Amino acid sequence: MASIFKRGRWMDSTGRKCSEGAPGAKWVPSRIYSIQIMVDGRRKLFKGYSDKAATEQLASKLERQKAQGEQGLTDPYAVHRKRPLAEHVADWITELRQLGRDDIYIGLCKFRMGRLIQDCGWKTLDTIGVESFIRWRQTATAKVGTSAKVGRVASTL
Numbered sequence: 834m835a836s837i838f839k840r841g842r843w844m845d846s847t848g849r850k851c852s853e854g855a856p857g858a859k860w861v862p863s864r865i866y867s868i869q870i871m872v873d874g875r876r877k878l879f880k881g882y883s884d885k886a887a888t889e890q891l892a893s894k895l896e897r898q899k900a901q902g903e904q905g906l907t908d909p910y911a912v913h914r915k916r917p918l919a920e921h922v923a924d925w926i927t928e929l930r931q932l933g934r935d936d937i938y939i940g941l942c943k944f945r946m947g948r949l950i951q952d953c954g955w956k957t958l959d960t961i962g963v964e965s966f967i968r969w970r971q972t973a974t975a976k977v978g979t980s981a982k983v984g985r986v987a988s989t990l
Contacts (some may be wrong), residue, residue: 835892868892
């Protein structure tokens with residue numbers, strides 16, 4: 834069970850941090866609540882909010898995540914969702930090279946994926962969206978090759 838509390842510190846009469854035994858020392862509680870949860874037998878602290886009810890909701894969310902992790906219900910791809918998309922493409926290009934694909938094919942794949950990521954503004958896997966792709970497809974023009982004619986939209990190729 835998570836516990837919610839306010840941390841604090843000892844302050845002297847001038848408003849500086851001091852020890853408990855200093856002359857004029859006064860205990861000043863923090864404005865923000867803290868959350869304490871036991872994870873793997875160790876105490877773990879999380880920063881909450883200045884609102885107690887919002888901090889309680891965050892604590893219950895953390896408790897649910899802890900329980901789901903104990904039951905194996907965590908997202909195994911959470912780390913990958915936060916990685917930059919360019920790193921995923923670089924891993925894919927490395928795999929294509931290991932599979933012995935042609936250098937021209939690899940170059941085309943790298944260029945096309947790079948252009949798509951840049952033009953759509955995708956940074957991570959979570960930022961990929963249908964709307965941005967459709968918007969890109971409607972406005973993208975061919976830049977290379979025999980189909981690179983002025984005003985030719987890439988979606989008609």
